[in-house]
Every structure is written in structure tokens, then in C-alpha cells.
Amino acid sequence: MTFEARLLAGPAFAAGMEPYAAHRARLGQLPPPRPELIDTIVASGLLGRGGAGFPVGRKWQAVESRSLDDARILVNGAEAEPLSAKDRALMHSRPHLVLDGALLAAGVLGAREIVLYVGARHVDAQRSLQRAIAERGRLRVPVRIVLAPDAYVAGEESAAVHFVNASDARPTVTPPRPFESGIDGYPTLVQNVESLANVALIARGGDAWYRSLGRGETRGTALVTVSGAPHGGVREIELGMRVGEIAAVSGVAPESVHAVLLGGYFGRWLTREQAWPVPLDPLALRAAGATFGAGVISFLPAHQCGVAATATVLEYMAAQSAAQCGPCVFGLRAIADTTFALATNSAGVHDLERLERWTGQITGRGACRHPDGAVAQLASAMAAFSRDFASHARGRGCEVAPALRQAA
Amino acid sequence: MKRTVERTVGRLVVDPIVCDGHGLCAELLPELIELDDWGYPILRSPAVPRDLAAYARRAVAACPVLALKLVPPE
Numbered sequence: 001m002t003f004e005a006r007l008l009a010g011p012a013f014a015a016g017m018e019p020y021a022a023h024r025a026r027l028g029q030l031p032p033p034r035p036e037l038i039d040t041i042v043a044s045g046l047l048g049r050g051g052a053g054f055p056v057g058r059k060w061q062a063v064e065s066r067s068l069d070d071a072r073i074l075v076n077g078a079e080a081e082p083l084s085a086k087d088r089a090l091m092h093s094r095p096h097l098v099l100d101g102a103l104l105a106a107g108v109l110g111a112r113e114i115v116l117y118v119g120a121r122h123v124d125a126q127r128s129l130q131r132a133i134a135e136r137g138r139l140r141v142p143v144r145i146v147l148a149p150d151a152y153v154a155g156e157e158s159a160a161v162h163f164v165n166a167s168d169a170r171p172t173v174t175p176p177r178p179f180e181s182g183i184d185g186y187p188t189l190v191q192n193v194e195s196l197a198n199v200a201l202i203a204r205g206g207d208a209w210y211r212s213l214g215r216g217e218t219r220g221t222a223l224v225t226v227s228g229a230p231h232g233g234v235r236e237i238e239l240g241m242r243v244g245e246i247a248a249v250s251g252v253a254p255e256s257v258h259a260v261l262l263g264g265y266f267g268r269w270l271t272r273e274q275a276w277p278v279p280l281d282p283l284a285l286r287a288a289g290a291t292f293g294a295g296v297i298s299f300l301p302a303h304q305c306g307v308a309a310t311a312t313v314l315e316y317m318a319a320q321s322a323a324q325c326g327p328c329v330f331g332l333r334a335i336a337d338t339t340f341a342l343a344t345n346s347a348g349v350h351d352l353e354r355l356e357r358w359t360g361q362i363t364g365r366g367a368c369r370h371p372d373g374a375v376a377q378l379a380s381a382m383a384a385f386s387r388d389f390a391s392h393a394r395g396r397g398c399e400v401a402p403a404l405r406q407a408a
Numbered sequence: 409m410k411r412t413v414e415r416t417v418g419r420l421v422v423d424p425i426v427c428d429g430h431g432l433c434a435e436l437l438p439e440l441i442e443l444d445d446w447g448y449p450i451l452r453s454p455a456v457p458r459d460l461a462a463y464a465r466r467a468v469a470a471c472p473v474l475a476l477k478l479v480p481p482e
Contacts, residue, residue, distance in 0.1 A: 172425075173423055173424070173425055324424070324425045325424035325425055325427070326424065326427060326428070326429050326444075326446055326447070326448035327424065327444065327446075327448050328424075330445075330446035330448070331444070331446065334445070334446075358444075358445070361444055361450060365422075365424055365448070365450070366424050367423075367424050367425050
């Protein structure tokens with residue numbers, strides 16, 4: 001854990017917003033937006049921090065090649081993932097870092113407007129961003145705040161664009177993707193707040209500086225949100241740090257853990273034995289069929305049933321469907337209900353097979369990746385808790401949550 | 409590579425937002441489309457071979473909400 005924090009450098013996050021004067025004194029003036037910045041970002045290897053992990057430099061190139069000095073920047077601070085708190089913390093305490101990144105994007109990509117898309121519940125973040133905009137005085141590009149509705153899919157990039165355009169936060173069919181046709185039909189960069197904060201630092205330090213941290217293939221640091229831990233919350237990690245190390249600094253003893261959910265509600269379950277040596281490195285995790293997602297690390301306590309925990313996540317995901325696509329509306333509902341029946345030992349004999357079949361049928365059949373994420377989470381749970389799922393299917397519960405014996 | 413391009417007349421695409429699960433496509437083109445437990449289409453393979461072109465076009469035309477499209481190869 002010994003490395004120099006970057007995003008968390010400066011006054012403690014708990015102290016609240018860092019004012020503009022302090023921000024400038026600490027980091028210096030923002031360098032002017034030069035076109036070469038795109039190459040620097042590409043060279044840094046920075047990956048998006050909203051969940052999908054798409055290379056930031058490539059996203060900028062896609063917008064740059066289409067912009068006729070009419071692009072739009074959509075700063076994504078919706079953060080609807082229930083287990084994530086890092087984006088709101090960053091917006092609350094370091095709004096100027098986020099603004100710096102957005103202004104660089106606007107300058108380099110020739111944008112006419114910056115929209116800060118902030119979760120409606122994240123009031124501290126809204127207040128900080130508002131104050132930060134006021135502190136900046138006159139800006140070259142107009143900046144406005146749009147409050148993202150409190151719904152899981154509202155943060156998905158096509159949904160975000162849809163909401164800004166038409167007050168409807170449901171995903172749209174792609175293509176066109178936002179970089180082709182986004183806000184008001186113009187090429188739009190949709191970028192997570194932490195990604196932009198990193199750009200603000202890379203513009204000052206350069207790509208070699210950015211790459212000087214990181215233990216594996218993915219370089220740099222990342223914000224994570226740790227839950228199910230005595231000392232959980234938002235932390236900055238050097239990428240490649242192992243789950244077991246995060247557990248140790250978060251006060252989690254290995255024997256107190258049943259399993260770990262990585263990424264978020266669309267993430268993957270790993271057993272404790274699998275999880276402990278795993279490096280938190282987006283590229284390595286992806287290669288292993290897991291995901292870094294939005295930097296969520298959630299420890300499931302040893303006394304909690306994995307099937308029940310999976311059912312809870314699936315119930316949320318089914319309820320949060322945008323209710324547009326059949327496989328998501330009906331598929332996720334059926335999957336959530338069946339998993340709940342398994343968790344409560346009231347499933348039918350064929351329910352486990354049915355669940356496996358449905359899990360294989362849903363991916364790629366919605367307009368957005370919401371259903372894909374839900375079934376990937378379930379598939380990983382059925383692998384991590386395979387014995388428990390089988391035992392629940394026979395009505396017996398599992399080791400940590402045995403079924404009550406039938407009265408004679 | 410060129411051979412495979414010539415053998416297909418394009419690929420099927422379902423607009424999942426528009427699709428209401430009427431199911432006509434699967435009746436007219438069971439070789440390429442099956443239905444899930446809720447009546448929504450699953451494409452066995454999106455590529456449409458030449459010998460199924462007429463059936464694919466009929467399935468596309470039959471969709472009451474125009475959710476099924478045949479996208480020609482580029």
C-alpha cells in the first residue's frame with residue numbers, strides 16, 4: 001500500500017471540497033489543451049473508470065476525428081452502482097480536478113458545451129461542482145449541471161445522452177454511439193469523472209509519470225470502494241494490488257470472508273480462496289473472465305449465504321431494468337424469482353437447469369449491457385457457490401444457511 | 409474469405425426495444441431463429457446463407473413492428 005496517492009493526494013477527502021486557490025497552489029496551472037494530449041493519454045494506457053474499462057485515448061480519438069469544433073462533453077457522475085461511492089467522493093472533494101479534465105477534453109476535442117451529469121442523490125457532489133464552477137469565473141466553454149435520475153441504467157452512456165437530449169434516461173439502440181451522434185446529435189465524449197480527473201493529472205505529469213505506478217499490465221492508480229469490511233469506504237490503490245492486501249488494510253480477516261464480489265452488481269463472484277491472490281488489474285481481470293468494473297470490492301461475510309446474496313443482487317437488477325427489451329424485462333424477472341426460490345429452498349426440481357439455460361440465452365439481446373451484466377454475475381455465483389446452489393436446489397439450504405427441518 | 413461473403417446475403421439484426429415478441433419470424437425462419445421462454449427471438453446465427461434469402465426477407469417483412477432487419481454485407 002506504500003505509494004504516493006494521486007487522486008487522494010492533498011487534504012483528506014473527508015475535509016470536503018478543495019477550493020480553487022488550494023487546488024492551483026497544489027497542482028499548478030492547468031496546461032493549455034494541446035492536440036498532443038490525446039497521444040499522451042493513449043501512451044498512458046488510461047482505462048475508463050465507469051465500469052467498462054474502455055481505453056480513454058481511443059474514445060478521445062473517436063470524438064476528435066468527427067468533431068467539427070462542435071463536439072459535446074458529457075461528464076458522467078451518475079454513479080448509480082449501489083456498492084460504489086468513489087465518484088461522488090471525488091466530485092465532492094476534488095471538483096476542480098474533474099473540471100480540469102472536462103475543460104481539457106473540451107479544448108482538445110473542440111467542444112461547445114460541457115454537461116456535468118451528476119446523480120440526483122449526490123447532493124454534496126452537486127454543491128461542490130456548483131461552487132467550483134462559480135470559483136472559475138468566465139470559462140471558454142459553457143458548463144451546466146444535469147441531474148441524473150436515480151436509476152441503475154441512467155449512467156449507461158446512451159441513456160445519459162438520451163436523458164440530456166429528451167429527459168428520458170433509458171438506453172437507446174446503438175449504433176449510433178455517442179461519439180457518432182450524442183448531445184443534440186453532435187459527436188459526444190461520455191467520460192466518467194474519475195477518468196477525467198486522471199486526465200487532469202496526466203496533462204501535468206505526462207504519460208511516463210502516469211505509468212510509473214502500477215504493478216502489472218494496467219498502469220496507474222484507481223479509486224475503489226470497499227464494503228463488507230470494518231474499515232471500508234473509498235480508497236486509492238496502485239493497480240495490480242491483490243485482493244488479500246486490500247482485505248488486510250480494510251481490517252478483513254480471511255477466515256471471516258465467504259466470497260468476494262468484484263466490479264459491482266454487474267461484476268463477478270470469487271470464492272475467498274480464488275479472490276485473495278487476484279491482482280486488481282483491469283486487463284488481467286478481464287483476461288481471467290472477471291472484471292474490475294467500477295472498482296467495487298465487496299466482502300461477503302463467512303456467515304452469509306452466497307445464494308441469498310446473489311438473489312438480492314438479481315432482484316435489484318431485475319427491478320432496475322429499463323423495461324424496454326423482452327429478454328431483460330421477462331428474463332431478469334424470471335432469473336431473479338428463481339434464484340430467490342432457490343435461496344429460500346422452495347425451488348422446483350428443474351429450476352437449477354432452467355437458470356443455467358436462461359443464463360446462456362440472455363447475453364447480447366438487450367439494447368444495453370444491463371442484462372448481460374446481471375447474468376454474468378449469476379454465472380459467476382453459480383460457479384463460486386456451486387455446491388450451495390446444488391444443495392439449495394434439493395431444498396436443504398447450505399452450510400451457512402441450512403434449511404429448517406420439516407416438522408414430522 | 410471472399411467465398412463466405414458471397415454465400416451470405418447479409419445478417420439479421422433485431423431491435424430489442426421495438427421487438428414485442430410476436431414470434432412470426434421464428435415461424436417463418438426456424439432455421440435461423442428460435443424463441444426464448446417468453447417468445448422473444450434468439451438468432452441461432454445472424455448470417456443469412458443465400459439459400460435462405462427469400463425466407464429471411466419474408467420474415468423481415470412479416471414482423472408487425474418492423475423490429476427485424478436484414479443488413480446487407482458491407
